[in-house]
Amino acid sequence: MKIKFVVLIAAFLAISLLLAGCASGLTASSWASVVADTQTAYLAGGSYVYAVNLANGTQVWRYPAKASANPFYAPPALTPDGQVIVGGFDHNLYSLNQQTGAQNWVFSLAHDRWYGGALVSGETIYAPNADYNLYALDLHGNLKWSFQADQSLWAAPVSDGQRIYFGTLGRKVYAVDASTGKQVWVQTVDGAVLGSPTLQSGGTLFVGTYAGSVVALDASTGRVRWSHPSSSSAWIWAGPALTDTALLAGDSTGLLYDLDPGTGTMRWHQTLNGAVIASPVSDGKSIVVGTEGGNLYYYDMTGSLVHTVSVSGNVYTTPVITGNIILVAPTGAPNVLVAYDQNGTQKWALPPAK
Amino acid sequence: MSWETIIVNPFTNVLLLIYHLIGGNFGVAIILFTILIRLITHPLMASQIKSSAKMTAFQSSKEWQDIQKKFKDDKEKLAQEQMKLYKDLGINPFASCLPTIIQIPIIFGLYQSIMRAMAASPGQLLILSRVVSPLLSTVFHINSAILVPLNSKFLWMNLGQPERLYLFGIGIPVLAIIVALTTYVQSKVTLPPSTGSNDQMGMTNNMMVITMPLMLGYFALTFASGLSVYFIAGNLVGIAQYALLGKVNWKALLPGAKPAPQKQAIARKSK
Numbered sequence: 001m002k003i004k005f006v007v008l009i010a011a012f013l014a015i016s017l018l019l020a021g022c023a024s025g026l027t028a029s030s031w032a033s034v035v036a037d038t039q040t041a042y043l044a045g046g047s048y049v050y051a052v053n054l055a056n057g058t059q060v061w062r063y064p065a066k067a068s069a070n071p072f073y074a075p076p077a078l079t080p081d082g083q084v085i086v087g088g089f090d091h092n093l094y095s096l097n098q099q100t101g102a103q104n105w106v107f108s109l110a111h112d113r114w115y116g117g118a119l120v121s122g123e124t125i126y127a128p129n130a131d132y133n134l135y136a137l138d139l140h141g142n143l144k145w146s147f148q149a150d151q152s153l154w155a156a157p158v159s160d161g162q163r164i165y166f167g168t169l170g171r172k173v174y175a176v177d178a179s180t181g182k183q184v185w186v187q188t189v190d191g192a193v194l195g196s197p198t199l200q201s202g203g204t205l206f207v208g209t210y211a212g213s214v215v216a217l218d219a220s221t222g223r224v225r226w227s228h229p230s231s232s233s234a235w236i237w238a239g240p241a242l243t244d245t246a247l248l249a250g251d252s253t254g255l256l257y258d259l260d261p262g263t264g265t266m267r268w269h270q271t272l273n274g275a276v277i278a279s280p281v282s283d284g285k286s287i288v289v290g291t292e293g294g295n296l297y298y299y300d301m302t303g304s305l306v307h308t309v310s311v312s313g314n315v316y317t318t319p320v321i322t323g324n325i326i327l328v329a330p331t332g333a334p335n336v337l338v339a340y341d342q343n344g345t346q347k348w349a350l351p352p353a354k
Numbered sequence: 355m356s357w358e359t360i361i362v363n364p365f366t367n368v369l370l371l372i373y374h375l376i377g378g379n380f381g382v383a384i385i386l387f388t389i390l391i392r393l394i395t396h397p398l399m400a401s402q403i404k405s406s407a408k409m410t411a412f413q414s415s416k417e418w419q420d421i422q423k424k425f426k427d428d429k430e431k432l433a434q435e436q437m438k439l440y441k442d443l444g445i446n447p448f449a450s451c452l453p454t455i456i457q458i459p460i461i462f463g464l465y466q467s468i469m470r471a472m473a474a475s476p477g478q479l480l481i482l483s484r485v486v487s488p489l490l491s492t493v494f495h496i497n498s499a500i501l502v503p504l505n506s507k508f509l510w511m512n513l514g515q516p517e518r519l520y521l522f523g524i525g526i527p528v529l530a531i532i533v534a535l536t537t538y539v540q541s542k543v544t545l546p547p548s549t550g551s552n553d554q555m556g557m558t559n560n561m562m563v564i565t566m567p568l569m570l571g572y573f574a575l576t577f578a579s580g581l582s583v584y585f586i587a588g589n590l591v592g593i594a595q596y597a598l599l600g601k602v603n604w605k606a607l608l609p610g611a612k613p614a615p616q617k618q619a620i621a622r623k624s625k
Contacts, residue, residue: 031476112515115476130474131512151505154476169503191499194476211499235483235499252483277480 032329032336033075033117036322040098043329044072044086045336048353049094051084051101052337054325057348061101063094067353075117075156075317077125079139085125087114093127095141105141116196117156119164121178126164128153134166136181145181149174155196155239158205160219167193167207173217175205185222189215195239195279198247200261206247208236214249214259226264230255238279238318246301248287250276256289258303268303278318286342288326290315296328298344309344358485361459365467367487373471373504374496381508381583384468388587391464396595398456403601408445468580473503474514508583517579527575529582534571536589541566542606544596 032045040060041052047067051060074087082098093114095104112131119126124144125137130152136144151170158165163175163184169192175184191211198206204225205217212230217223230236234251240259241248247261256276257269274293281288286306287299292314298306313333320327325347326340335349368390373383392399412418418439425432440447473479482502490496506513511529518525545559574582596602 112512113475151507170505171500192503194479209499210502211497237480 031073031316031331033073033317034320034327034329034337035076035078035117036320036327037078038323041320041322041327041337042076042078042084042086042098043337043350044074044076045329046352047071049076049084049086049096049101050337050350050353051098052350054322054339057337057339057350059350059353062353063096063101063103074114077118077120077156079120079125081139083139085118085120085127087116087118087127087129089113091129093118093135093137093141107135107137107141107143109143110135112152115152115154119157119159121159121161121164124178126157126159126178128155128157128166130154132168134164134176134181136164136178147174147176147181147183151192154194158197158199160199163219165197165199165205165219167195167197169194171209173197173205173207173215173222175219175222187217187222187224189213189224190227191235194237198239198242200242204261206240206242206261208238208240208249210235210237212236212251214240214247214264216261216264228259228264228266237275237277241280241282243282243284243287243301246282246287248280248282248289250278250280250289250291252276254291254293256280256297256299270297270299270303270305272297274314277314277316281319281321283321288319288321290319290328290330292316294330296326296340296344298342307344309340309346311338357459357463361463362466362470363485363487365463366470366482366485367490369467369471370486370490370498370501370504371494371496374490374494374501378501378505379508380472380504380506380513380580381511384513384580384583385587387468388464388584389591391460392588392591392595395456395460399592399595400599403596403599405446407601408443409447412439412443412445464584465581468584469578471504472506472514472578472580474506474512474578479503506580508579511579513580513583514578516576517574517582529579529586530571530574533574533582533585533589534567536586536593537567537570538563539607540589540593543593543602543604 032043034041034043039054041054043050049063049072053060070088070090072086072088076084076086084096084098087093091110093107097104110129110131112129115130116128123139127135132149134147138144149168150172151168153168159178162178164178165175167173171189171192173187173189177184189209190213191209193207193209195208203219205219207215212234214228216225218225230251234253236251247259250256252275254272254274255269256272258267272291273295274291277292278290290296294311294313296309296311300306311328311330313330316331317329324342328338336352337350339347341347369387372386373380376382421435470482473482486498490498510519511517517529519528541563570585
């Protein structure tokens, strides 16, 4: 009898481990994301949030002290009063002191994980959660309002100061009033919106869709101005990037292209060595885009390749250009954060905390 | 050929096809997919039920009990006599285990495909995006870009997360309770209870009736609620399968119910 009981307990443990193994095998490892001010980079990656000195790549602080069982995922956001806002897989949204990494407050009313970064606009933090809600908090972490959308929110919203714009996995784009959280308009597009929208000062909102389209919407009404379809098998993960003259988008087939923001007409395109999962970035003089294939491409504004750098990992999150440095947080690489100069020469790299 | 290629990816695509055919309800798709898999594996289960019944009859037979008494101090001789009796009666002691062993990878594949199709995180969606078969678009004319990501909302649940029904601010694990309850009912009405102090199989069954509901209830409490939907559907279909084969003992649910008399007498294999 005792032996059978032990066998049953062992079977229970074995099945638990198998099921947990199945689940974790399918669960994404945390994709590290980075933001930066002029002196410090803030990286949410794996079990920690890091503050890194931009001059030499040394760690300034790390949070939490002990490795978190629920890895951070959401890209960090910085507030004007010196907070780092970062959401975790444990459903909590944390405020950390930008200088020391000490925890200021925790918002724990969300019911799901934080995948999208928060938007800080004025005195308000707009945080999208996978529980279908956009939460608006004051800078002390108190809830101002929440807006329930049709599906999960996986990316940071954008704002023109009056309204907040965001997309959902349910193929919807929403505009809500920034101060009240009331819906202004909602528009259905042809696929899930996984990345952040991009807002043009002229009042056009651009989104990339899982159906492979770049869609331009009238920001005041939500009306579709134009839609640029990609090839039938492609999907667009990240939001398009806007410069003074270009609207840049990348898709799962490795195509990077520039569209005329006014008409959606393609002006040039390049084929890269892997899927483009993260948005391209530009400082107005050059364009930098990373691929799942592990390359970082530098283009000039006409779409001519300047040089290519191998980052020995997958680029799933958008690189950051700050001063003369380009920061990349690769996945599956020996380093969690790597800094390159404009010539593609590595300046420093940060290994993961042990 | 990997496990993913043979089991998980085909299962995932069948699940996506069902999801599309029923108009985008993932909860119903899991239930239908469970029924489909149970129907496909029904011959295995029927064979297992038949073998188990034979084994139960064997355990309670006078012949076996006499042998047990006779050789109670000689384990080696007892084992020899047991094997001989198995042979004479045409019982394969592994016949009840084999169908179960075959079903285990299918059940794990089913679970993995449910988790994969749900794609509850960006990384999972990235993986799912790569395993959606081109057949869905070429043969079934399904636009996977519209199909994926799936709508994981079912009734009050997000199928990608552990379930709680919030009433007055208190999270009640309704599904975990239903999983435990249906597992108990299934175990109680389908597993033969102990018929005496020497009935080891019956004693194991009695233990299973208690531990299985607790175990699956714990899984339902901890893992994504899509798995709980699968457990409940599997339990109910399992009871229906036993009922179709006339092997359900509803009286076992009544308090103080005595073990049902063995209907199947063991017959010696004709030579």
